[in-house]
Amino acid sequence: MVVYRVYKKGSPSNRTEGTAVKKVQDVIGEKFQALSVETCFYVVLSDDELTLEEHNKLLWILATPFEEHEVGRKSFLVADQKKSSLLIEIGPRMNFSTPFSTNAVSICKSAGLDCVERIETSLRYLISVSNSDIIHEEEEEKVVNSLHDRMTQCRYITPPESFDLEVSSEEVFEVDVVGDGKTALEKANIELGLAFDDWDLDYYTKLFQEKIQRNPTSVECFDLAQSNSEHSRHWFFRGRLVVDGEEYPESLFKMVMATQEQSNNNNVIKFSDNSSAIKGYNVNVILPSNPSEPSEMTEIEGARRHIIFTAETHNFPTGRYDITVKSVAPFPGATTGTGGRIRDVQSAGRGAHVVAGTAGYSFGNLRIPGYLQPWEYTEYTYPTNFASPLNIAIEASNGASDYGNKFGEPVLAGFARAFGLSLPNGERREYIKPIMFSGGIGQLEAKHIKKEDPKKGMEVAKVGGPVYRIGVGGGAASSVQVQGDNKAELDFGAVQRGDPEMEQKLNRVIRACIEMRENNPIASIHDQGAGGNGNVLKEIADPAGALIRASSFQLGDPTLSVLEIWGAEYQESNAILLSKQNKDIVKRVAERERCPVCFVGNITGDGRIKFEDIERDEQQPDLPCKKKKKKNFEFPVDLELEHVLGSMPRKVFEMKRIYPVLKPVTLPDNLLIREALERVLRLPSVASKRYLTNKVDRSVTALVAQQQCVGPLHTPLADVAVTALSYFDKVFVIILSYEILRSISDLLFFNQQ
Template sequence: MTKFNSKLYAKAVESRKISQIQRDFETKSKKKLDISVEYCYHLVTEEPEFIESNWQKLETLLSHSPFEKSVWKESKLDLKHGNVIEIGPRTAVKTAACTNILNVFNSAGIQNIERVERGIRYLVSEDVDENAFFEIAADKMTDAIYPSDVKLDDESHSIEKVFLIDVLASKQNLIEANKQLGLALDQSDLDFYYDFFVNKVKKNPTDVELFDLAQSDSEHSRHWFFRGEIWIDEKKREKSLMASIRDTLKHSNDNSLIAFCDNSSSIRGFEQVWRLRPSDPSIASPMVSISSPSHLIYSAETHNFPTAVCPFQGATTGTGGRIRDIHATGRGAYEIAGTVGYSFGNLNIPGLELPWEDESFEYPTSISEPAKIAVEASNGASDYGNKFGEPVICGFARSFGQRLGNGERCEYLKPIMFSGGIGTIDEDEVRKESCSPHQKVIKIGGPVYRIGVGGGAASSVSVQGNRENQLDFAAVQRGDAEMGGKLHRVVRSCAERNEGNPLMAIHDQGAGGNGNVIKELVEGCGVTVDSNSFQLGDESISLRELWTAEYQENDAALVDPSLLEALQTIARREKCHISVVGDVVAEQRVKLIGKCGEVAVDLDTRQLGEREKKTFKLKHVPRVLQQLKLPENLTVREALGRVLKLATVASKRYLTCKVDRSVTGLVAQQQCVGPLHTPLADVAVVALSHFDTSSLFHSYTGKE
């Protein structure tokens, strides 16, 4: 079928982004930058007169405001005053925005259109280098510079093929692959996998298998340090850190329902909680009031490495991942509210000199500066929560960076981005069902993108690690809160279904992507996965990326075949895609079959088995602390001024005034108090029901 490429231009509403680009450009080039911008919509259609036949609807839907028609057939930028640099999504990538626009077009009766992508056209002076501008203005992993004749329907995408690493010939080939693929394998890992492939399975691994194992066995995924054998000053610690943490359960209340075995923890809640539920979650149906036992969930995680590399997206996906941890608990659960915290280094704000900040401190080029982290990370977490509909009810922010008495620098170079969440789970959904043959393995949520590749390995090396910056940037995921909301509503509807929950077990997709989550899901059995079954958002994706990318807003689940149609009905209502990617089999073997029938992964999970603990030898390092010395002639006013300028103590309006704090109607105490909402509360309280105040849950996050 013949395809036609068309363009429409529109008013751009990007004032905050333009201001940031101008600041970054001035910082790097030491000169000011004047910019004019407009949007450019690239349409791939099946009829030559598409724009003319649908002009009135297109003009209305693509305008920024219903009160202002701001869509044009010709560009409004004056090329006499400079050059135009257009930046848009990579042509091989069908973005989440495209999917949403097509859904709106379909509802408005606009047909015969295959794709819509939006680029931003920047009019800049002729002396601006487009590559340098791209580094400042774009996301290097998902964006590209468009030529004037760009075509989105160009299907000549180069796809990397599966290849073998010849470890049978030499261990050096494994060492080289470790460097080239950014696997972050240490010496014990290299020894283990060399022995595994040479002596146990007697075959050369594919690049997909090696990348898969590096993510699945990374510190991020397996917690080698917490589970390891620790020696301190040549004295062996009696228990691992993980064992010590688990032992706390022996001395706590006997109310733990889920601990150390699922995506969140849960304690016993209330025997009778009144709630409204749809009588049939798959259609628009009457709401009914029910009373049933409801238990409390809390989940927390940090997203430090991604936030250091790309603060906005790192914090966005930290929030999104933690929300999925909540709803992927048991066989499906419900989120209520979130908490968030940030720890970062000295802010070094221009024009604000603070005596404890050292101008000689240098920051690695692979991570963002603390001021950028403080602003953009909080923007990212707030942005996702606002779009998803989850309130942030409490949190903390702290800053520290000093030179100690022995000359050692102590600072939050790699920041802490803490995300916590509160939720509930029904009593009959607490336990996941074990896998068994003939169950369906499905993926729910967003399509496969080339993002979050190698995140498990990347976050397991130090800030000054030996990975390339480009590999680090590739390892950061990109969030899509709208798709996250669709996914959550599908899981929620399954859990609310009176005729039985189709989800036997569910896990959110995290580090290691499909390779990790599917192996976890079918533990004790096996599966053959068909790569052709996945929904692709990027047609140029390789099998290695499909299998290991931590693309966002996606869960894997085991489904009862007899209830698959019910699940698909719910998903169609929410416009959320479901892919049936395989059937559970009795043999404990995981296979991935490529588009042309090639076997990219073939692993006997029994042979992998449990590895020996890693050994960590540590030494106490005496910390030289200086005695407190107050500056001479320091007045009370000056001392108070210093304290109030410290980010840990200073106003948190930059955090509290851009985020939903009480949406859902279940927030009894939010983070701001008083008639002017200026002081911060020291506790947050949420209800489990709209109908009574007996089922309340208190949360505290912060510092004394």
């Protein structure tokens, strides 16, 4: 393989270049003169050289229309030998194939360039200062740190000649719980970042010493920490609540469920799936006559479509960042909040249609430089491992909007809240850990409401992007009771990166399957989130059990350890169950959509989840895993599902009521009505929402009847959002605005008083 370099003037967007200028200016100050940027494409070829025709075709693909002269084999930037200019190149890490590469390679192969194996892009910055000045080494280091995200990027001192790396994976090891008891688990808790509390340590020590009677592997410990974390299992919501020594008869979850006893029984799915659904209507829809291949579209009359609404918060990844290099996570954290919620809709029943989304943001006092408001306390500081409220408001909303725009989902409604308050007793209440709320609307075929139970012999498949070292330990990291207790590296490893183009490919595969209606090959589907394969594959196999093969996963990074293959929370991936006779049709649809599908295991019926990690047999070249290292554990995970899912006892939470010291509201004596009005109008909940509405798709899909804005100039925000169930019928889903919902809840509360 050879690396073929192609240079292009400028950066992918003006925003990238403008942001870089500001960052460099902040570091080197007044001596900054100019910054020029070019993009370098590293094209990995299977052949030694391109023919002239292939070369011209590649340049045409990489060039911008009417600017073909700005692409070539030689760099457009030249640094002088003095220190008055500096050339810095930032590109993706060698072992991380980017979403851009996946899509660019697909385009090249469609255009006949089969020799293209990978395409990565770097940005080359030429920074110039005045002739009398130089850029010192410490300034150079700060500039590099400000320009890259060390999770996925690094500096190229010299242009890389290869993207291959020789890295040995971490070995699986035993945790000697049988011999050393709780002490051994406490040590693993620190080393692996498991976020076990005392209840967890006691329970798992007893489980392995008395019931299982063997030592757990490091992979099993990591698995239990992620998939049985507060994030994944909602222990507090389902737990036993003891307040001031008195135990409540019901859990919080039971209290919520009890509200349905007074409803009109309008639910078709509740408390038992990835999303909830209410009864819908018979509508006329357009479907392909054969969804597995190109075919004519036909109108289907009287199709029963139920209405899905799902919601979740993505608080932890949206707030974190690494203080050492100011690597901000709100943008990618919010992208995966949107992506994860889309997969929740997809995974309702036996698969569902994604229609539209909502978004909301709650953050602390913004404290905008040069625009400080009277109610914003300047003496308070923020944890060093959290992004600032202002950064969250900008970057989190950018990330969620970016993902939805690239996927093709409109955002129809939402809210923005800033809150920070000091109580009379000095207690501070503020959204330090932000809330990134993501809600989604979907449609569910009446034929696909109930997932099928796993049966012996069924195929277990993963559909979506390949495995990456992303979101490792996310379930545990976001479940720490006191945020900030984690090591920075553990938080850093838990932060996400999203690939909306891959999510759209995954969505088209699921849509094709559910458009087959009664012939839908998907028997059951679950979305992957915190805990990765260790969580989603246990859930989809419960209670029957399954054997999962590590060698059958497609790896986006060949250096992954078996722990990371099993536990990484990489995105854009769903698990499905299907019968053996349906393998070919799913494979055919996935190949058409260029979406990876891996048949990673089978339902065994023995009630155990087993993760097999043996050396790949050379007689099985079709397996996508490239790891060929001798394994020290044939089964790094071998657990009874009943022990880790079914019969786990409820946690007990001891709490005491704290009665706040309150004082009557007092206003400054000299506060004028105009000043009070101006303060209200400056609150983020009241102020202009253009920073949210002007950058997001609000009407794609042709099903949107009322979007975020109204009026001839699209300036006021709408009170409601409305989406149709079909292109033919006047049947709508109406979403009330957050303000209206809050008003209704207030009225109900006061009426009860």
